């Protein structure tokens with residue numbers, strides 16, 4: 001949620017900064033801006049509404065070759081305070097344009113601060129960030145380090161901030177609380193970034209800043225301070241190779257990532273599942289099984305929340321452990337009754353989602369056992385959790401998560417089987433499940449081969465303004481995730497209900513032509529769900545079913561998306577994959593930007 005990039009060195013900062021923003025664009029793409037200073041204090045500022053490519057075009061047309069701006073800061077924005085305009089675009093400046101600031105996070109007390117500052121200063125934007133730069137101006141006393149230390153004492157909320165001063169052209173200060181900030185070093189200079197990936201091609205070493213730490217960059221060198229005191233911090237060698245695969249034959253990263261799912265599953269199981277011996281073996285899971293776990297609480301947000309809900313059924317049915325799933329924001333809003341026999345599991349693709357991350361901190365403060373399942377290597381949640389597993393989905397570019405959700409569900413399934421094996425899970429049941437898992441990638445490939453048919457069906461459903469997505473038991477959260485994907489990608493209102501709840505109210509909306517999308521693979525609840533479908537048909541609603549291939553369908557459905565004939569648990573993976581294609585094709589039909597849907601960001605670092 002908002003990306004910061006900064007550079008001081010021997011090169012021209014502007015092209016480097018724009019490039020850095022391209023990697024950070026997943027954090028927000030409402031607008032982007034850059035400011036550079038040359039050695040004599042001359043500045044270059046450029047801002048553009050929309051994606052980083054808009055900024056890049058403006059920069060290309062205005063930068064020229066004659067001046068080298070060796071210091072600069074840049075920002076890509078996900079709007080929180082103030083609409084999407086150039087005026088609200090970072091970097092923000094003090095009234096005499098001496099100080100410039102970029103900021104990721106939210107200053108919760110900005111209104112009070114602004115009210116006071118407005119007595120003396122005129123504000124040009126609606127952002128909370130402008131308050132920070134005006135505070136710097138107000139409290140500046142010839143020492144930017146001391147000023148920033150003082151200013152941050154006024155701030156309540158989350159921030160990572162980079163500041164430059166036109167009168168000290170070769171200096172950048174960065175400070176953070178809760179929002180991430182990484183320092184990268186190379187022979188040509190020093191960088192600050194919101195994530196390490198954006199540094200992978202330009203820096204040879206990096207250091208993750210901790211909360212309340214400040215970095216001062218000067219003359220291609222950096223120093224880190226905490227509470228005003230210089231500290232020694234060893235840097236890590238840049239061992240991260242970050243590259244975004246090209247889209248190949250696909251028309252979007254999202255489409256490619258859905259087609260990556262069979263490979264992702266191979267990666268998830270590799271070295272963790274022994275298909276020959278039909279066992280799950282992983283040191284972390286072995287260690288986990290040593291703990292006395294009576295209950296599990298899963299905390300996550302967005303798609304990860306639905307993955308957690310799906311996983312909860314695995315823990316209950318395979319390991320006999322009761323589970324509660326709570327979204328990060330609700331966990332934070334509730335009272336924690338700490339329990340040392342509860343395992344707290346934090347699911348997050350980015351490993352940075354503020355609601356999930358802050359929940360983890362609260363649990364850690366109570367000394368309870370925490371377990372992270374994250375995709376981004378080295379992300380905050382993996383660093384904070386007592387134990388963790390990576391979901392190994394690879395770089396996910398599409399803002400709406402797809403392949404990572406499937407990977408998360410696969411990790412949760414492995415965890416449940418592993419814990420189950422130490423409890424009451426029948427040996428034969430575990431073996432059968434593992435045997436089936438070996439073919440899951442092939443089952444998914446079968447679904448992907450059906451893409452043209454799914455596209456045809458999606459085209460028909462793209463005309464609707466509202467739909468229900470329904471499922472029972474494990475397929476209720478599957479419906480939730482399928483519905484979320486439709487909302488995110490196509491902007492159509494879809495609402496997920498537990499199939500059994502339909503008759504308790506929502507059925508009132510069902511009328512001729514109202515679409516109900518039903519997950520009804522072969523399994524325990526098949527017959528009950530069929531009865532519920534009849535209730536929809538009796539009101540002449542339209543029914544699209546995700547159904548198992550061999551099913552005798554009669555005239556139960558208006559349309560069907562077939563999924564392979566597997567066990568119920570495996571049909572979670574196949575039907576979810578099919579639903580991702582469905583959501584994607586509806587969005588394509590409506591000409592949406594599927595990789596960067598409106599109003600979203602891939603890493604939401606504000607509460």
Ligand code: G6P
Pocket residue numbers: 301302303304347348349350351352353356399400401600601602603604
């Ligand atoms: C944002 C994204 C969602 C994602 C959610 C949780 O809202 O737009 O696609 O599911 O964050 O992200 P996480 O990185 O914690 O899985």
